[in-house]
Each structure stands twice: as structure tokens, then as C-alpha cells.
Amino acid sequence: MSGQSLVMFISVIAIAIAANRADESSSWLQQKNLEQNPGLSVRGPASVDGKKDFPLAKKELLKHTHKVRGPLAAVVELVGQRPEQDGDVFVLKGTVSSEQALNNVEFTWNLPASGVEVVNGQTSSVIAVLSEGKPFETQITLRQVGSANARVTLRVRGRDSALQFGDAAFYHTMDQDKLDAARLELRSKSEAYMASDLPPTSVKNLDLSGGAKKEQLKIFH
Amino acid sequence: MLRAHVYLIISLFLLGACAKKETSNTATNGRISPTYAGPAEAAYCAATVPYGGSTITVSGTAQYVRRETYNQPSAMPSFTGLGSASTSHPDLPAGAYPIRAAEVRVTDAAGNVVQCAQTDPVSGAFSFTVPAGNITYKIAINSRSAQFNGGAIYMNASVLNKPEANQFYSLVTTISAGGGNVATGVLQATALTSGPMLGAAFNILDMFFNANAFLRNKVGTCGATFPGCTSVTTSAPVPKVSAYWEKGFNPNDYFGSTSGLSFYLPDYSRLFILGGISGEIDDADTDHFDNSVILHEYGHFLEDSMFFSDSPGGSHNGNKVIDPRLAWSEGWGNFIQAAILSDTSIFTTPPMAGTPRYFDSSGNVDGTPDLFFAVNLEDMTGTDLVTGGQGEGNFREFSVSRMLIDAVDGTGAEATGSAYIDNISGAFNQIWAGLTKTTGKAFRQPALAFRNIGDLHLAQQALGTTSWSAIRAGNYHDGNTSEYGEYVTTAGSCAIVSPGYNYEIDPTVAATNYANSNLFLDNDFYHLKIATAGTYTISLDYKDADGTGQEADLELYLYNESAQFAVGADILSRSMSDPDSNPATPQNETITVALAPGNYLINVNAFTAGAFSAAGPTQYSIKLNGANLCPASL
Numbered sequence: 015m016s017g018q019s020l021v022m023f024i025s026v027i028a029i030a031i032a033a034n035r036a037d038e039s040s041s042w043l044q045q046k047n048l049e050q051n052p053g054l055s056v057r058g059p060a061s062v063d064g065k066k067d068f069p070l071a072k073k074e075l076l077k078h079t080h081k082v083r084g085p086l087a088a089v090v091e092l093v094g095q096r097p098e099q100d101g102d103v104f105v106l107k108g109t110v111s112s113e114q115a116l117n118n119v120e121f122t123w124n125l126p127a128s129g130v131e132v133v134n135g136q137t138s139s140v141i142a143v144l145s146e147g148k149p150f151e152t153q154i155t156l157r158q159v160g161s162a163n164a165r166v167t168l169r170v171r172g173r174d175s176a177l178q179f180g181d182a183a184f185y186h187t188m189d190q191d192k193l194d195a196a197r198l199e200l201r202s203k204s205e206a207y208m209a210s211d212l213p214p215t216s217v218k219n220l221d222l223s224g225g226a227k228k229e230q231l232k233i234f235h
Numbered sequence: 236m237l238r239a240h241v242y243l244i245i246s247l248f249l250l251g252a253c254a255k256k257e258t259s260n261t262a263t264n265g266r267i268s269p270t271y272a273g274p275a276e277a278a279y280c281a282a283t284v285p286y287g288g289s290t291i292t293v294s295g296t297a298q299y300v301r302r303e304t305y306n307q308p309s310a311m312p313s314f315t316g317l318g319s320a321s322t323s324h325p326d327l328p329a330g331a332y333p334i335r336a337a338e339v340r341v342t343d344a345a346g347n348v349v350q351c352a353q354t355d356p357v358s359g360a361f362s363f364t365v366p367a368g369n370i371t372y373k374i375a376i377n378s379r380s381a382q383f384n385g386g387a388i389y390m391n392a393s394v395l396n397k398p399e400a401n402q403f404y405s406l407v408t409t410i411s412a413g414g415g416n417v418a419t420g421v422l423q424a425t426a427l428t429s430g431p432m433l434g435a436a437f438n439i440l441d442m443f444f445n446a447n448a449f450l451r452n453k454v455g456t457c458g459a460t461f462p463g464c465t466s467v468t469t470s471a472p473v474p475k476v477s478a479y480w481e482k483g484f485n486p487n488d489y490f491g492s493t494s495g496l497s498f499y500l501p502d503y504s505r506l507f508i509l510g511g512i513s514g515e516i517d518d519a520d521t522d523h524f525d526n527s528v529i530l531h532e533y534g535h536f537l538e539d540s541m542f543f544s545d546s547p548g549g550s551h552n553g554n555k556v557i558d559p560r561l562a563w564s565e566g567w568g569n570f571i572q573a574a575i576l577s578d579t580s581i582f583t584t585p586p587m588a589g590t591p592r593y594f595d596s597s598g599n600v601d602g603t604p605d606l607f608f609a610v611n612l613e614d615m616t617g618t619d620l621v622t623g624g625q626g627e628g629n630f631r632e633f634s635v636s637r638m639l640i641d642a643v644d645g646t647g648a649e650a651t652g653s654a655y656i657d658n659i660s661g662a663f664n665q666i667w668a669g670l671t672k673t674t675g676k677a678f679r680q681p682a683l684a685f686r687n688i689g690d691l692h693l694a695q696q697a698l699g700t701t702s703w704s705a706i707r708a709g710n711y712h713d714g715n716t717s718e719y720g721e722y723v724t725t726a727g728s729c730a731i732v733s734p735g736y737n738y739e740i741d742p743t744v745a746a747t748n749y750a751n752s753n754l755f756l757d758n759d760f761y762h763l764k765i766a767t768a769g770t771y772t773i774s775l776d777y778k779d780a781d782g783t784g785q786e787a788d789l790e791l792y793l794y795n796e797s798a799q800f801a802v803g804a805d806i807l808s809r810s811m812s813d814p815d816s817n818p819a820t821p822q823n824e825t826i827t828v829a830l831a832p833g834n835y836l837i838n839v840n841a842f843t844a845g846a847f848s849a850a851g852p853t854q855y856s857i858k859l860n861g862a863n864l865c866p867a868s869l
Contacts, residue, residue, distance in 0.1 A: 070803030071750060076270070076490075077548040078498045079535050081509075081528050081595065082565060082632070084608045085552050087494075113552055124518070124603060167518060171605065177554075178315070178609040182520065182597060183493065184512065193513050200263040201491030207268035 076208055084179030085113035088121070088170045097158035097187050103133055104156055106185055108168040110141060111149035116179075119144045119172040123154050129164025130156050130187055144172070156187075163188035269479075269489050269500055269507060271398040276477075279381045280340040280351030286366055291412050293341075294362040295419030297334035297354050297376040299406075299437035300426040302524045303327070304586075304594050306609060316604025317524055317596045320426040320434075327600050329426055333359025334406070334437050335444050336389035338377040341365060353383040356444075369413040375405040376422060378436045380444070387469035392443040394436045394478045398505070401477075404436040426524070428516045428601060432482050435523035439478050439508055442529040445582075446537075447473055449575045453663040457671075460664055461698060465541060465671035474540045476504050476533065480523055483511040495520030495597075497528050499535035501544060506532045517602025520595075526586065527593045530572035537571065538564060542670040542678045545686040547799040553610060556623070556630045556755050558800055559687035559719040566635025566688065569593050573612050573636070574643055574663065590614075591640050612636050613644070623743075623755050626718045628688075628711035630755045635688050638710035642666060642703065655709030659701060669694030682869045684796055684834035685720030685762055689713060717866075718755060720836065722762045723857070727865030732780075736854035737863060739780055742787050742841035749790075749840060750801035761837040761857065761864065763793075765830045774825040775810070775839060777855035779818040785851025788814050791824035792838040800838075807835070811842070837864070 093105040110121055122138040125131075135154035144150055156166065164187045171180045186193060302317040310326040318327030339352035339361050352363040354376060365372055379393035396402045406424045410417045424433035450467040457464035467473060479486070486507035487496035497509045508529060509522035522528040538544040546564035551557055553569070573591035575581060582588075595608035610633065628634035642662040673679040675697040678686055692714040695703055707714050715721070729737035744753035752758060765771070773793060779786035792809045799805050810824035837857060857864045 070806065071799070071801050072803065076500075078269075078500050079532070079546070079548055079564070079568075080550045081497045081522070081531065082551055082553045082569065082593070082608060083494075085554070113555065165515065165518070167603070169603070169605070176611050176614070178606055180597060180605050180607040181494075182518075182605075182607075184515070184519075186513070196263045197488050197491050197493070200266055200488050203266075204268040204489045208270055211268075211270060 084172075084177070084181070085116070086119065086170050086172050086179045086181045087111050087113075088168045088181045088183040090166070090168045090183040090185045092185065092190070093153065096190065097156075100158060100160050102158045104158070104187075106154050106156065106166060106168075108152045108154070108183070109149045110144065110152070110168075110170050111147075112144045112172070113146060114174070115146050116144045116172045116174060118142060119150075119170060121150075121152065121168065121170045124167040124169055125156075126164045126166075129159055129162055130166060131159055133157050158187055161188070263484075263488050265399050266397055266489070267399050269398060269486065269505065270503060273398045273401045276393060276395065276401045276403070279379070280338050280348060280377075281382060282351055282384055283363070284348075284350050286364055289367040290364040291367045291416050292362060292364050293372070293374065293410060293412075293417045293419065294360065295374075295408075296421045297337065297359045297361065297406060297424075298331050298421055299334050299424040299441065300329045300331050300434040301438045302329050302426050302434075302599050304525070304596055304606075306592075306594065306606065314600075314604065315606040315609070317521075317599035318604075319600050320428065324600075331423065332438075332441060333357070334376055334424065335359055335441060336380045337437070337440065338379050338381070338383075338403075339363065340375045340377060340405075342373045342375070344371055351383070353380070356387070356389050365412055367412050367415075369411070371409055371411050373407060373409050374419065374422075375407045376424075377406075378404040378433075378440050380440065381475070388472040389469060390443050390447040391472055391475035392440060392478065393475070394440045394480060396481050397479055397484075404431075404433050406433055406437070428599075432516075432523075435482065435510070436480060438524055438526075439480055439529055442526050443476065443478070443533060445575055446530060446533050446571070449578055449581050450667075452578075452580045454667045457664045457667050461668035461672065463672035463674055463677070464664070464668035473537065474504065476506060476536045476540070478506040478508055478529075480508040481510050483514040483516060485509055485512045495522070497522045497532055499532045499539070501535070501539045501548075504536060504540060506536060508532070516599075518598045519602075520597040520607060521599075522595070524599075525595050526576060527569075527572045528595055530575055531565075531568035531593070534568035534571035535564065538567065543683075543686060545684065547797065549799070551632055553608075553633045554631070556627060556753055557632065558754060559629050559689065560685060562630055562632045562635050563687040563691070565632045566639065569612060569632065569636035570639035573640060577644075591644065593636075612640050623753070625708070625711055626713040627755050628707075629713055629718055631711075634710050634712070638688070638706055638712055639666060641706040641710065655705050657709065658705050659703055662701070662703075665695055665698055665700060666691065668698060676869075680869065682764075684764075685716075685760070685798065685836060687716065687719055689716035689719060689721075716762075719760045720762045721760075721866050722764065722869045723837070723864040724764070724867045725859055725862035725864060727867030729856075729863060729865035732854050735776070735856060736778065737856045737865060738839075739852060739854045740787065740789070740839065740841050741780075741852040742843055745843050749842065752840060752843065754800065757841045757843060759839040761839075763835040763837050763859070763864065764869075765832050765835060768829075768831050770827060770829045772825060772827045772860050773808075773837065774823060774858045774861075775855055776821055776823050776858070777853050778821045780852035780854045782818075783851055786814065786818045786822070787841040787843075787851060787853040789822070789824065789853060789855060790840045790842050791826060791857075792840060793826055793828060794836040794838060796834045796836070798836040 089109045091107045093107050097104045119141040133155040141150045166185045167182055169182045305318050305327055306315050320329050322329045322331050334354050336356040337354045341350035343349050350363050350365050352361050354361045380390045382388045406422050424437045426434035455468050458466040495509045495512055499506050511521050512519040544564050545560045551565050577585045577587040577591045591612045593610045597605045597607045641657045642659050646660045669691045670678045677694040732739050742757040744756045746752035775791040777789045790811045793807045794805050797805045808826040808828040810826045814822045
């Protein structure tokens with residue numbers, strides 16, 4: 015790269031970073047405004063400058079249906095070092111979130127009878143109010159006992175009148191990396207296969223008796 | 236009859252598969268993609284092989300065991316979730332059911348097929364003849380069904396392990412033909428987690444049997460009642476579906492996610508049913524005994540194969556305002572499972588007798604049992620309520636389900652709006668006609684696009700039968716597409732709201748950005764059909780509706796036919812100018828775009844910027860090349 019090109023490259027990067035910061039600043043101001051004015055319902059002037067530069071979602075490679083899930087979600091993450099041998103102490107963070115406000119959401123860390131023991135932290139509790147968009151976090155410190163894999167589960171349960179929801183997330187003390195790697199490898203293979211399997215044109219679907227053919231673009235994008 | 240020494244083994248049909256059976260924690264080995272074609276499935280054993288000379292008759296019965304779903308049973312009031320794998324459990328017994336209309340394949344020691352049969356569609360019994368002699372035969376009851384001996388087709392379905400192998404599951408026994416006729420007794424596919432758990436595969440197959448039986452019962456003569464309706468009979472059955480299930484495997488692994496997932500893959504006629512998570516079953520989310528989930532996914536297959544789905548896909552929790560195409564598709568899936576599981580023509584004692592529900596379990600009594608989702612599909616409760624008024628029901632999955640339930644359940648059942656009554660019952664054939672006809676505004680009209688419950692309402696009204704106005708109102712439905720995907724053309728007719736303006740919007744939900752704006756209250760959507768390729772100008776003119784100086788900040792978006800909301804790849808063009816802060820001045824958004832012939836979705840969005848900063852009632856008109864776009868019939 016020549017000196018001039020290098021200068022131009024650095025300039026472009028600098029401009030991009032500056033623009034990004036400007037976006038972040040604008041976004042931050044909007045967020046701050048919201049936090050300071052919760053539940054705004056006063057109708058103000060028609061124009062709100064500089065607020066429309068928001069990111070659009072990316073299209074999924076494969077369109078498919080999902081089974082209906084309740085609003086509750088549980089996630090478990092390792093904080094710091096993973097256990098590698100008998101006696102290692104490690105920390106798991108559980109995050110409980112909901113797509114709607116719920117009261118009295120129960121969470122429980124289910125530990126196996128052997129393989130792991132609690133060093134510190136609550137194994138179960140009730141979240142009195144779980145607001146939409148405001149996840150609840152809990153941590154538990156555990157000690158690996160022996161060298162065999164142990165599965166730790168974070169379970170959450172909630173109710174909304176007659177509706178009942180739940181979710182669970184797992185952490186495998188010795189196998190998590192292997193499981194994650196296998197899953198990511200499969201996703202990678204799957205995406206590569208689907209990307210290479212793009213059909214060139216539309217696909218004729220069923221010609222049902224007595225009916226017109228329906229023509230439908232295949233699901234890849 | 237001499238009863239031979241019979242022993243039962245359970246395995247995958249192919250020995251190779253047995254050797255490679257994946258029950259490890261990963262279970263991702265050998266997998267590539269849910270769309271992978273894989274090897275061809277073995278040909279169906281479709282006809283009896285005739286034999287002369289000395290033969291013996293082999294008979295028996297095939298059963299599968301299913302862990303049942305319990306929701307606070309009287310014997311254990313605190314219990315919710317899947318019960319035992321044992322049929323003799325004192326409080327939470329499993330059920331034993333016939334394996335109906337399943338393939339029976341008989342092979343000799345060399346693996347040659349020597350006979351074919353099919354289990355009885357009621358009892359699961361089977362009977363066939365094979366040559367007598369000192370011969371050992373293997374009998375395999377397979378997890379699939381198709382036409383046998385040119386007779387009735389009870390279902391076209393296969394339950395397979397994975398697309399990369401396309402192997403069906405087999406309940407296997409061997410017999411010796413040297414001692415006369417053989418009675419195998421009851422061959423049972425168990426639900427034990429410690430075994431191959433074939434009961435799960437046969438339960439999935441049996442749900443397909445139930446779905447097909449339901450359709451034959453309800454719409455076997457639909458075409459005679461409503462010309463153009465697709466009747467489902469044993470000679471004109473539903474097309475083939477393949478369900479992929481493997482013990483311990485989570486189909487979400489294909490997408491790199493850890494949460495449990497069952498799904499339907501449109502255009503491939505493939506269901507993927509959750510068999511566990513990372514090899515876990517007793518403590519993890521599974522769907523192989525969740526008949527609500529299995530039939531919900533089969534409902535998506537029916538959409539895809541028997542009528543039409545425009546669903547954009549995506550996640551949903553039942554109780555949110557979502558894209559009406561998604562609300563329709565998922566609401567239909569919830570409905571069809573409840574309709575089947577509560578139907579007395581299919582079940583002597585329907586699993587959901589009384590109140591139609593949707594159950595999704597996790598774990599079972601041998602581990603950590605739970606219900607991850609349990610919802611009453613008859614009555615709205617708690618925050619599961621429509622709050623935005625008439626029309627919002629078209630945007631809500633459970634509202635769609637409940638409206639459809641009200642159309643088929645007994646007239647004694649209450650509609651969900653307290654001020655309304657449910658005066659409709661037994662109208663599944665009207666729903667089916669609205670979905671399968673190609674005329675009369677029905678779903679299969681080629682001209683339609685962006686299909687949602689509004690289209691079904693229009694189709695139902697076109698049938699000229701009973702009015703559904705009470706159950707529509709009771710579930711907050713508009714009986715048309717006025718809130719989403721209404722067809723507009725320059726030759727249409729507008730109800731003018733004020734001179735020069737044809738529509739009005741009054742945004743009332745503060746969204747922080749476009750992607751999470753309320754689709755019902757803060758957006759309007761119109762179906763534009765382009766017949767000739769060219770460059771088109773679409774404009775949006777708007778003004779303050781009530782002179783209070785609070786006109787909304789309206790934006791104009793044009794989507795392609797896929798039209799996933801706020802997905803960049805589907806937005807062909809957009810105009811998002813800020814108003815000039817003078818409500819007395821009419822505002823304008825304009826886009827000019829080259830369009831090929833096809834269907835497009837115009838979206839008028841009221842931008843609220845996280846507050847009602849610009850959210851007064853606002854009138855607008857939309858124009859194509861300067862001419863007003865107004866509603867018209869397709």
C-alpha cells in the first residue's frame with residue numbers, strides 16, 4: 015500500500031469510527047431521554063430530528079416455523095474460567111428475561127446429586143417482578159467434584175393467570191466446550207450447504223386436484 | 236396354533252444404523268442440513284406377496300407406549316408434565332395404543348423381502364403368510380404408512396431419523412417358520428428413555444393418523460357441500476410428510492442454538508421434532524410425546540401442502556401483536572391440534588375433552604417434569620387479552636386460534652369477548668373450504684398474497700352460509716383485510732375521510748424504533764399488484780387530522796412479496812423524511828422504484844420515536860404515479 019493510499023485508508027477508517035460514534039451518541043441520547051421520561055405519553059411536536067438511522071434486521075438464511083414459546087427465557091453463561099479438574103471453582107451467571115411483565119417468577123439451579131457442589135449463591139428464589147426488557151441476573155459459584163461431566167440446569171417458571179410458562183438452560187461442567195463446538199460446526203455445515211443449494215428459480219408446488227397450481231418461491235434468500 | 240419361541244428386539248431397520256446409532260451428547264455427528272436430500276428412503280412394502288404350497292400364517296398386534304401429559308391430576312395435584320413410561324404406574328401411567336396402518340416388512344436371513352403387510356387401522360393387528368419350513372424370518376413394524384395393496388390410504392407419512400440417512404424406525408421380532416402358524420402376541424414399542432424409545436417415533440406417526448382421520452371425518456365430502464373445496468378421503472389423501480426425530484437430538488442444533496425447537500420446513504414437507512437437548516431427555520425439553528406440538532407442526536404441513544401459507548416465519552409467544560400472516564399460520568397450527576385432540580369422532584375419550592388447550596412439556600416424571608407452555612384456547616385470561624380494539628385479533632396468534640375454536644366447538648362454549656356469544660359450531664368444513672377453494676376469495680386463489688385470517692373471513696362470508704359476526708366480534712377480529720394486506724389499485728374505490736385524503740391512522744403505542752412498532756396501531760399495510768414492469772412513483776400525502784397540531788410523522792415503505800417486517804433485504808424502497816414541524820402544511824413521502832410484475836406490500840408507518848412525539852390522528856392518501864390507490868376486489 016502506498017503512502018497516499020495508507021493515508022486515505024486511515025482517513026476512511028477515522029470517518030467511519032466518527033460516524034459510528036455519532037450514531038451511538040444519538041442512540042444514547044434517545045435512550046437517555048426514554049429513561050428519564052418513562053411512559054411518555056405527551057404528544058409533542060411532529061418532528062424528531064435524527065432519529066431514523068436505525069438498523070434493519072437481517073434475513074434468516076432459512077425460513078422455518080418455530081413452536082410457540084412462552085415469554086420466559088433462561089440463559090446460563092460461564093463467568094471466568096471453566097472447570098478443568100476436580101476441585102476447580104467456577105461461576106455461572108443465569109439470566110432470566112421475559113417478553114412481558116410477570117410477577118413471582120421462580121428460578122431454580124438444579125444440580126446433579128454428584129459431580130458438583132455449591133460454594134456460594136442462591137439455588138432458588140422468586141423474582142417478584144420481572145419486567146419486559148429488564149432481565150434478572152443471578153450468579154452461583156460451584157466446585158467441580160471429580161472429573162466426570164455434571165449438568166447444571168437453570169429452570170424458570172412463571173404464570174399469567176391461567177397461562178403457564180417455563181424454560182431451562184444447561185451448563186455441562188466438563189463437556190460444554192465440546193457441545194458448543196459440535197453445535198457450531200453443524201450450524202456452519204448447514205449454512206454452507208444451504209448457501210450452495212440455492213435453487214435458481216421458483217418451484218412449482220402441488221397441483222391439487224381440480225385446482226390451480228400454486229407457485230411459490232423457495233425459502234432460501 | 237403352535238406358538239413359536241418369539242423374542243422381541245427393537246432396532247433401527249438397517250444394521251448399519253444400529254451400529255452408528257447416536258445417543259451421545261452431541262448427536263450432531265453425520266448431520267449436514269435440514270434441507271439435505273440424503274439417500275432415497277427404502278421403497279414402501281406396498282403389496283402382499285402371494286405364495287402357493289406350504290405356508291404358515293403369522294399374526295400379532297403392534298402397540299406403542301406413550302408418556303401421557305398430566306396437568307395437576309387428582310392423584311397428584313401438584314404435578315404437571317409428562318408421566319411415566321410404565322402403563323402400570325399408580326398415578327401417572329403411560330398409555331398403550333395400537334400402531335395403526337403401519338408398514339410391515341418381512342425379510343429372510345439374507346435380508347430379502349419375502350412378505351409385506353400393514354397393521355390394522357383400528358387395532359394394530361397384523362397377519363400374513365410366508366413359506367413354511369426351517370426358516371427364520373424377521374418381522375419389522377416400521378414407522379411409516381402409505382397405500383397398501385392398492386387399498387385405502389390412511390396417511391402418507393414416514394417418521395425418519397435424519398435427512399442425512401432417511402432411515403425409518405422399526406419394531407422388530409424374529410420367528411421360525413418350522414413349527415406351524417405363529418402368534419407373536421403384542422409387540423410393543425416402549426417409551427423407556429434407557430431404550431431406543433421407539434414409542435416416541437410411533438407416537439408421532441399415530442398423530443399423523445389422527446390428523447388424517449379427523450380430516451376424512453370433517454371434510455370427506457367437503458367438495459359436495461362447497462364446490463371447489465378439497466375433500467380428504469382414503470383415495471384422495473393428504474400428500475406425504477416426513478417427520479425427522481432422533482432421541483436426544485435438538486433440531487435447533489442446525490441453527491447453532493441451545494433452546495429446544497420443533498419446526499416445519501416449508502416446501503420440503505419435513506417436520507423436525509425435538510427429541511431432547513444434547514442427549515438429555517428426562518430433564519430436558521422434548522416434543523415427541525407433546526401431541527400439541529406434533530399436530531401444530533403437521534398443521535403447518537397442511538398449510539403448505541393443501542392450501543397456502545404466506546407466513547414469514549419467526550418466533551412468537553402466542554400473546555403478542557405480530558405479523559398477521561404469522562398470527563394466522565401459528566394460530567391455525569394451535570387450532571388444528573386442539574380441534575383434533577378434542578374431537579370425539581377420533582377419540583373415545585379425547586385428550587382435550589372439555590377445554591381445548593395447548594401443552595408443551597419438558598422432562599418427565601423420571602427426571603424433572605414440567606409444562607413449559609400450557610394455555611387455554613377457549614378463554615382469554617390474564618394479560619392474554621386484546622387491548623387495541625376491534626381488528627387487533629387478526630394480529631394475535633391466540634386470538635386466531637380461539638376464533639377458529641369457536642367456529643367448531645359446541646354452541647354452549649363461550650366466545651372470548653364477554654359481550655358476545657358463540658353461536659357457531661361444527662363449521663370446520665367452512666374453514667377448510669375457505670382455505671382450499673380456488674375461487675370465492677378463498678386462500679388458494681392464485682391472485683392472493685399476504686394471506687392472513689382476514690382472507691379466511693372474506694372466504695367464509697363468500698360461502699354464503701352462517702354469519703360468523705358474533706364470534707368474530709367476540710375475538711376482536713375484522714372480517715376482512717382492512718388492517719393488513721388489503722388490495723389497492725388506482726381503479727379502486729376509497730371512502731374519503733376528508734377532501735384529498737382517503738385513510739387515517741392514529742398511532743397510540745410508543746415504539747423505540749420501526750422494528751418494534753405496533754403493527755396494528757402504528758402501521759397500515761396495503762397489497763399492491765404490479766402487472767407491467769416499469770418504474771413507478773409511490774407517494775404518501777398526509778396531514779393533521781383534527782387540526783390540533785399533532786400530526787404524526789408518517790413514513791413510506793415498499794416491501795417485496797416476502798415482506799418480513801423491518802428486514803432490510805425485503806424493503807425495496809423507503810422514504811422517511813421528517814415533517815416540517817408545521818402541522819398546517821401537508822407532508823409528503825415519495826419513492827420511485829423499478830418494479831417487476833408481482834405483489835408488493837406498501838407500509839405506512841407512524842414513527843413515534845419512543846414516545847408519542849408525533850402521534851396525533853393523521854389523514855393520508857397513497858398514490859401510484861399520481862393516481863389514488865384505493866381498495867378493490869381481487
